[in-house]
Amino acid sequence: MNNTIKKWLFPKQITRRVYVNVVLVVVMHTLLLTGLVHIGFFKKERYERKLDMLSAIQQMESQYPARANEYITAYQAGKITKAELEWQMHRVLQPVANQFSELYPNIDFGYYSNDLQQIVAAAENSQSYIRVFAYSYKLPEPSREEADCLGTRDPRRLLGFDIQGETDTYRYNQFWDEPTMYALRPLYHDQQIVAYAWAAVHRSSINRAIILRTMEIVSVEFIFALTFLMAARRIYHQMKREIKGFVLTALGMSEAAKAVQKDKENVLPEIELLLEKVSADSQEIAKVSEQLSLETGQRVRAEEDMVHIFSLTNDVLCIIDESGIIRRHNPALERLLGLPEEQIVNHSLFEFISNREEEKNIEGSALVSGAFETLLQSRQGEQRLIAWNMVRSGENIYASGRDITEVRRIEREMARLDRLSLTAQTAAGIAHEIRNPLTAVRGYLQLLQLKQECAAAGSYFKIMIEEIDRANGIITEFLSLSRTQIADLRRGNLNRAIESIAPLMGANAGSLILELGDVPDVLFGEKEFRQVLLNLVKNGFEASGHDQKVTVRTFAEDDAVVLQVQDQGPGIPPDVLSKLGTPFFTTKDTGTGLGLAVCFNIIAAHGAELKIDTGKSGTTFAIRFPLIQQDD
Known part of the structure; x- marks a missing residue:
C-alpha cells in the first residue's frame, strides 16, 4: 500500500510527475483559498460588528437621559434608596437600550451603574437572517448559558473583565470564546464617571454566518478545481502518447537512418525536421565536444597555476571595483592587516587607510592614474607604507601593493x-x-x-x-x-647598568619608575649607554612637566632586549618628529640640538634599533638591543 502511494506521488515518468504536481497544486490552492476565505469573512464580520458597536455606544452616550443623573444625585444625597435608584435607572435607560437593539440586531446593549455596581439596563435582538445562494437562513438564538449570563446582570461574566476605568475598548477573543468582542464608553456627570454604555457580540451570532459565507465561495471554487483537474488529466494522456511516439522515433533514428524514411508515419510532423538535423549534426557535435574538453582542461590548469601564484606571492594582490570595494584578495593582504577574509572582502580599501586626507586624494585621482603610496593600518594599530600599482579592465581594477x-x-x-x-x-x-x-x-x-x-x-x-x-x-x-664605533663594547646586563645610575636619574624633578624585567645579557658600552639613558630620561622629565612620572622599562622580545623610556608629556608634533636626531635642531630655548643626535649615533653604533611612539598621552622611546649570537 505504501509503495503504491509512493509511486503515485513520486513517479519516474516526467509526464506523470507534471500531472501529479498539477493535482497537488490545485488541491493545495483549493484548501488554502478555503482557509483564506474563511479567515477573511471572519475578520470582515468582526470588523463590521466592531464599527457598529463603537458607533452605537457613541450614540448611546449622546442619548443618555439627564433624569438618570438626577436620580444618581438624589441617591448620593440619601434621598432615595438603592432599590429605588435601580428601578428608576432601569425605567429611564431600558427604552434606550431597546431602541439600539432594534437598530443593531445580534448586538447586546446596556448601561452599567457605578453606584449600584451592576447592569441596570440590557437588551438583545437575535432575529436576523442571512441569504446564501437562493436561500435564507435564520441565525440561532443565544444559548441558554448566554441568556442566563444576561439575566445575572453581572458585568464581569457578561463582559469578561472589570470595566472600571476603561473607555472605547474592544477585544478579539479566541474563535469559540464568549463574548466574541465588546465595547465600553464611560458616562460622566460633574467630572465623574457615573455609568458605562456597553455593547457585546456573542459567538453564536457570528460563527454560522461566517461558515455559510465560506461555503458559498468554496462551492464555486470546488467546481472550478474539478473542471481544471479533468482538463489536466486529458492533456496528460495526450502528452504521454506524443512523447512516447517521439522517443520511439528518436531511437529508430539513432539505430538506422533508413528506418525513418521507411516509417515516416510514426514520426511527428513537428519533430521530423529536428530529428533529421540531429542525425546530420551528431558527428559535428562530437568533434566540437572533444575540442571543448581539451580547451577546458587547459584553462583549468592555467587557472590553477594563477591561483597558486596569487596565493604564494608576498605582494598584496586584490581585485576592487570602481568605488574601491575589495572583491577578491590574496592571503598577503590578510597577513598585512591581521584580519580574516570575511572582514576584508566586500569592504572598501579606504577603510584601512589611516590618513583621512590621504584617502580623499586617492578617491579623487589615484584609482584613475594607477600608482600611489599610502599607509595601511593593521588590527594591532601598526602602520605599513604600501606602494600601489593599479590597472583598470572593464568595471574591475586589478591592484598590486608592495610593503615598502x-x-x-x-x-x-x-x-x-x-x-x-x-x-x-x-x-x-x-x-x-x-x-x-x-x-x-x-x-x-x-x-x-x-x-x-x-x-x-x-x-x-x-x-x-x-x-x-x-x-x-x-x-x-x-x-x-x-664616533662610529663603541670603544669599550662588553657583555653585560642592562638592568644592572640602569640600577647603578638610578639615583642620578632620580635627581630630576618628578618621579622615576623602574619596571625591569628578566632580560638576558647583551653587548653594549656602559659609558655610552649611561649617556643615552640620562639624556632620554632628562628629556622625558622636561616634556612631562612638574611632578610627572617617567618610566624606564626593560623586557625580552623575540631576538632582542628592549629598553623603553616613557613620559607623560603632550607628545611630539609630526613636523618635529621627522627632524629628531638632526644636528643643531632643538625646540628648547637653551639647547644645542646635539643631545639626541649623539644618542642616535650611539644607538646606531651598537647595531640597535630605535622606535618612537608618540601621542596625546605621552611619548615612548624604545631601543632594541640585539641578543648575543651563540658564536659570540
Missing part, C-alpha cells in the same frame, strides 16, 4: 647617517682648532682671577670660565658625532 615600510625607513636612516657623518667630519675638523685656543684663554683667565688687582672683576672671570667650559662641552659633543 622598511625600504623607506632604511632610506631615511641612510640620509640621516649621511647628514650626521658630514656634520661629524666637519665638527671633528674644527673642534681641535677651537679647543686649543680656548684652553689657553681659560688658563690665562684663571691666572688673572688670582691676582689682587683683578679681584674686583672676579665674578666676570668666573662667568667667562663657565662659558669656555660650556663651549668645550659642545666641542666634546661634536667629537662624539664622529
Whole structure:
C-alpha cells in the first residue's frame, strides 16, 4: 500500500510527475483559498460588528437621559434608596437600550451603574437572517448559558473583565470564546464617571454566518478545481502518447537512418525536421565536444597555476571595483592587516587607510592614474607604507601593493647617517682648532682671577670660565658625532647598568619608575649607554612637566632586549618628529640640538634599533638591543 502511494506521488515518468504536481497544486490552492476565505469573512464580520458597536455606544452616550443623573444625585444625597435608584435607572435607560437593539440586531446593549455596581439596563435582538445562494437562513438564538449570563446582570461574566476605568475598548477573543468582542464608553456627570454604555457580540451570532459565507465561495471554487483537474488529466494522456511516439522515433533514428524514411508515419510532423538535423549534426557535435574538453582542461590548469601564484606571492594582490570595494584578495593582504577574509572582502580599501586626507586624494585621482603610496593600518594599530600599482579592465581594477615600510625607513636612516657623518667630519675638523685656543684663554683667565688687582672683576672671570667650559662641552659633543664605533663594547646586563645610575636619574624633578624585567645579557658600552639613558630620561622629565612620572622599562622580545623610556608629556608634533636626531635642531630655548643626535649615533653604533611612539598621552622611546649570537 505504501509503495503504491509512493509511486503515485513520486513517479519516474516526467509526464506523470507534471500531472501529479498539477493535482497537488490545485488541491493545495483549493484548501488554502478555503482557509483564506474563511479567515477573511471572519475578520470582515468582526470588523463590521466592531464599527457598529463603537458607533452605537457613541450614540448611546449622546442619548443618555439627564433624569438618570438626577436620580444618581438624589441617591448620593440619601434621598432615595438603592432599590429605588435601580428601578428608576432601569425605567429611564431600558427604552434606550431597546431602541439600539432594534437598530443593531445580534448586538447586546446596556448601561452599567457605578453606584449600584451592576447592569441596570440590557437588551438583545437575535432575529436576523442571512441569504446564501437562493436561500435564507435564520441565525440561532443565544444559548441558554448566554441568556442566563444576561439575566445575572453581572458585568464581569457578561463582559469578561472589570470595566472600571476603561473607555472605547474592544477585544478579539479566541474563535469559540464568549463574548466574541465588546465595547465600553464611560458616562460622566460633574467630572465623574457615573455609568458605562456597553455593547457585546456573542459567538453564536457570528460563527454560522461566517461558515455559510465560506461555503458559498468554496462551492464555486470546488467546481472550478474539478473542471481544471479533468482538463489536466486529458492533456496528460495526450502528452504521454506524443512523447512516447517521439522517443520511439528518436531511437529508430539513432539505430538506422533508413528506418525513418521507411516509417515516416510514426514520426511527428513537428519533430521530423529536428530529428533529421540531429542525425546530420551528431558527428559535428562530437568533434566540437572533444575540442571543448581539451580547451577546458587547459584553462583549468592555467587557472590553477594563477591561483597558486596569487596565493604564494608576498605582494598584496586584490581585485576592487570602481568605488574601491575589495572583491577578491590574496592571503598577503590578510597577513598585512591581521584580519580574516570575511572582514576584508566586500569592504572598501579606504577603510584601512589611516590618513583621512590621504584617502580623499586617492578617491579623487589615484584609482584613475594607477600608482600611489599610502599607509595601511593593521588590527594591532601598526602602520605599513604600501606602494600601489593599479590597472583598470572593464568595471574591475586589478591592484598590486608592495610593503615598502622598511625600504623607506632604511632610506631615511641612510640620509640621516649621511647628514650626521658630514656634520661629524666637519665638527671633528674644527673642534681641535677651537679647543686649543680656548684652553689657553681659560688658563690665562684663571691666572688673572688670582691676582689682587683683578679681584674686583672676579665674578666676570668666573662667568667667562663657565662659558669656555660650556663651549668645550659642545666641542666634546661634536667629537662624539664622529664616533662610529663603541670603544669599550662588553657583555653585560642592562638592568644592572640602569640600577647603578638610578639615583642620578632620580635627581630630576618628578618621579622615576623602574619596571625591569628578566632580560638576558647583551653587548653594549656602559659609558655610552649611561649617556643615552640620562639624556632620554632628562628629556622625558622636561616634556612631562612638574611632578610627572617617567618610566624606564626593560623586557625580552623575540631576538632582542628592549629598553623603553616613557613620559607623560603632550607628545611630539609630526613636523618635529621627522627632524629628531638632526644636528643643531632643538625646540628648547637653551639647547644645542646635539643631545639626541649623539644618542642616535650611539644607538646606531651598537647595531640597535630605535622606535618612537608618540601621542596625546605621552611619548615612548624604545631601543632594541640585539641578543648575543651563540658564536659570540
